[in-house]
Amino acid sequence: METKYRCNCPFTSALDVLGDKWMLVIIKQMLIEDKETFKDFTESDEAIATNILSSKLKQLEEFGLITKSKLPNNKKSVYYHLTDKALDLTPIILELGIWSDKHLREVHPTIVNDEGMQLLRTDKAEFGRVIEEKYREKLATTMAISNWGDSDKS
Amino acid sequence: METKYRCNCPFTSALDVLGDKWMLVIIKQMLIEDKETFKDFTESDEAIATNILSSKLKQLEEFGLITKSKLPNNKKSVYYHLTDKALDLTPIILELGIWSDKHLREVHPTIVNDEGMQLLRTDKAEFGRVIEEKYREKLATTMAISNWGDSDKS
DNA sequence: ATTTATTACTTGTGTTTCGCAAGCAAAAAT
């Protein structure tokens, strides 16, 4: 699926890729909520429909934002992981959270307000470092489960 | 139009408001490209359809992100301006631009790369300050064109 | 070994969002 860019504006072009209901949500789920399989996503609070999920995962892979792989010792599950290109979206996601924390709480009072949000509020850079490091660690252990060389694209 | 929030996640909730093709683009056009009238938007590079523009401006006003007003000396034009709530979206827009600059240029080579983008790349905070200040100045002069007390909502 | 359950999807059918073209009323310019 060939991406159409509305114009040459960098801001608008980013939204040509990311500006819909699901792309950034899925990336957030992987980055912050440890989702890595199809099942994981379908069980999320956001409750994405499976056909949408399927098409979005395809798009994300086409854009080079995620990789799809199978572990040799588990032929049932497909594992989705973020690329560095997607990890660079972290600042955008953090800023969305900060804005939400500041301005959406009044119209949407049940929005979560845990220690994570407090850290984000008080030290955005630290929050970013923490989740990125956690993600890279998780990725390393997942990869280490078995010799990764046997993985496959299909 | 009542907004539906998918869940209690702050990140997802921000996207429940902003996660579509146009909301952030329109805000960017106002913030960075001096657009303030209906005509201005229809003439933009992004070429938004008038019915979509109309409905998005309505939504933005409902969310308290923009205000609609008429200058007493110009009964034809309607002026749209960003609220502080919308100006707080600046960091998100900047991060979108930074990501675009870093990762989209290869697949979309005609993306602009002017002095503005160089400043954004080298000093994001300064870029943010500059455009916010410019916006507030523009707003002040627009308001000063005539005694603002006569403005109207309809 | 056979049945059952899990995982990762696809397919079909609405509904909502978006895009294109045209039209229309009020204000302003000619």
Next chain:
DNA sequence: ATTTTTGCTTGCGAAACACAAGTAATAAAT
């Protein structure tokens, strides 16, 4: 008085999204 500009609305087709059901491959349970 007529034309143009501005800020919209309306109608219709296309695309994105939502809901429900079904399928094939693997794995677990009996």
